Amino acid sequence: xxxxxxxxxxxxxxxxxxGIGFSMAVALSKAGAKIAFNSSNETSMQKxxxxxxxxxxNARGFVCDVRDxxxxxxMIATINTEIGEIDILVNNAGIIKRIxxxxxxxxxxREVIDVDLIAxxxxxxxxxxxxxxxxxxxxxxxxxxxxxxxxxxxxxxxxAKGGLKMLTRTLASEWGKFNIQVNGIGPGYIATSQTAxxxxxxxxxxxxxxxxxxxxxxxxxxxxxxxxxxxxxxxLASNASDFVNGHVxxxxxxxxxxxxxxx
Numbered sequence: 001x002x003x004x005x006x007x008x009x010x011x012x013x014x015x016x017x018x019g020i021g022f023s024m025a026v027a028l029s030k031a032g033a034k035i036a037f038n039s040s041n042e043t044s045m046q047k048x049x050x051x052x053x054x055x056x057x058n059a060r061g062f063v064c065d066v067r068d069x070x071x072x073x074x075m076i077a078t079i080n081t082e083i084g085e086i087d088i089l090v091n092n093a094g095i096i097k098r099i100x101x102x103x104x105x106x107x108x109x110r111e112v113i114d115v116d117l118i119a120x121x122x123x124x125x126x127x128x129x130x131x132x133x134x135x136x137x138x139x140x141x142x143x144x145x146x147x148x149x150x151x152x153x154x155x156x157x158x159x160a161k162g163g164l165k166m167l168t169r170t171l172a173s174e175w176g177k178f179n180i181q182v183n184g185i186g187p188g189y190i191a192t193s194q195t196a197x198x199x200x201x202x203x204x205x206x207x208x209x210x211x212x213x214x215x216x217x218x219x220x221x222x223x224x225x226x227x228x229x230x231x232x233x234x235x236l237a238s239n240a241s242d243f244v245n246g247h248v249x250x251x252x253x254x255x256x257x258x259x260x261x262x263x
Contacts, residue, residue, distance in 0.1 A: 003240040007032035010084040011237065012076070014038050014066055014123065015093030017048025019192050020142070020226050024090060026055060027230035028237055033088060035059040036079050038066065040093075066093050066119035069126075076126045085130045088237045091120035091164075092142045101155040109156040116160035117167065124171055124182070132178045140236050141168045143184040143248050148256060165248055172246030181245045183236045188252025189214045191223040199223065217260055220253030 006028055016025040016037035025035050035052070037059060039045035045061040052059040060083060064075045079086060094116045097108050120141050131137025146158040147165040165184060172182040191199065198210045207215075215221050232249050235241050250256055 004234055004238045005032055006088070006234070006238055009033040009087040009237070010036065010079070011088035011090065012036045012038075012079060012086050012123075012127070013090040013092055014119070015040075016090070017044045017061070018051070019194060020187060020190055020229055021090070021092035022048065022051065023226035024092065024229055024233040025052075025059070026057065027227075027233050028088065028090075029055075029057045029059070031234045031238065033237070034083060036062065036083055036086075038062045038064040038075060038093070040065055066123060067114045069122050072119075072122050072126050076123075080130065085134065086127045087131075087136070088138045088140070089123060089127045090140045090142065090233070090237075091123055093119060094142065094160075096154060096157045098153040100153055104155065109159075112156035113160050113163075116157065117163045120164060121167060124167075128175060128180070131180050132175070135179050137175075137178075137180040138237050138241075139171065139180065139182040140233065141165075141182070141184040143168070143186040145186060145188055145250070145252055145255060147184070147186055147248060148250075168248060169246040176245050179242075181236070181241060183241065183244060183246065184248035185229060185232050185236065186248050186250040186252065187229060188218065188224050188250070188255050190228070191225055195223070217258065218253040218255050219258050222253065224251065224253060 011028045011033040013021050013025040015021045017039045029035050042063050045063050049061045062075045064071045097112055124139050141164050143165050144161040147161040150158055168182055168184045198208055200208055229251055232251050
């Protein structure tokens with residue numbers, strides 16, 4: 001459908017050398033967008049370029065620390081000059097530290113906040129002037145189930161993702177009059193290489209306890225796949241979502257709607 005076409009659009013997806021960022025970037029490319037992405041180091045960036053190339057996608061990769069405002073400003077200036085002005089920003093780069101709160105150092109807490117919350121603010125602020133001038137733009141913040149729920153050992157991550165939900169709503173409130181839509185995607189538990197250890201069979205052949213826990217809490221009774229995020233990403237990046245603003249779309253198989261199985 002025409003409303004879902006991204007032909008002629010320029011998309012920047014942070015942290016999209018692999019994982020769900022890569023999957024969303026591939027989906028945006030298939031819908032017609034030109035893809036730019038960043039990685040925090042050269043090795044990861046080059047590996048990402050190789051994966052895009054295998055799919056026939058001519059992506060541009062940049063080494064950029066999303067916590068560094070000057071580095072971000074320079075990267076975006078280069079994209080605007082050499083590729084085109086950014087129409088779609090996906091704030092996907094993120095980290096998590098699974099440490100009990102009482103054992104977590106303040107600097108560890110601050111590092112997660114810097115990457116998961118302050119960096120999306122830096123990037124959004126950097127792309128906004130061009131979007132405001134042109135009177136259109138899409139910003140998609142990758143939130144989390146932890147934007148709504150707490151869980152042990154992820155205090156910094158949950159605080160950052162909860163903050164990102166509210167940043168999404170606030171920027172939507174400020175920039176909506178310029179025809180800029182700021183929305184979020186809240187992935188559930190997605191089967192990626194990073195979560196593979198949590199899905200491995202035990203020595204006796206039984207499921208990993210965390211795997212069983214997630215399936216029991218998910219009405220779909222499965223982990224999400226990276227491809228499950230493709231449609232939501234294209235929707236929120238396209239004209240189909242022009243009157244959707246300040247919304248977080250949870251792609252979680254129903255976890256947030258579900259109290260769990262009766263014992």
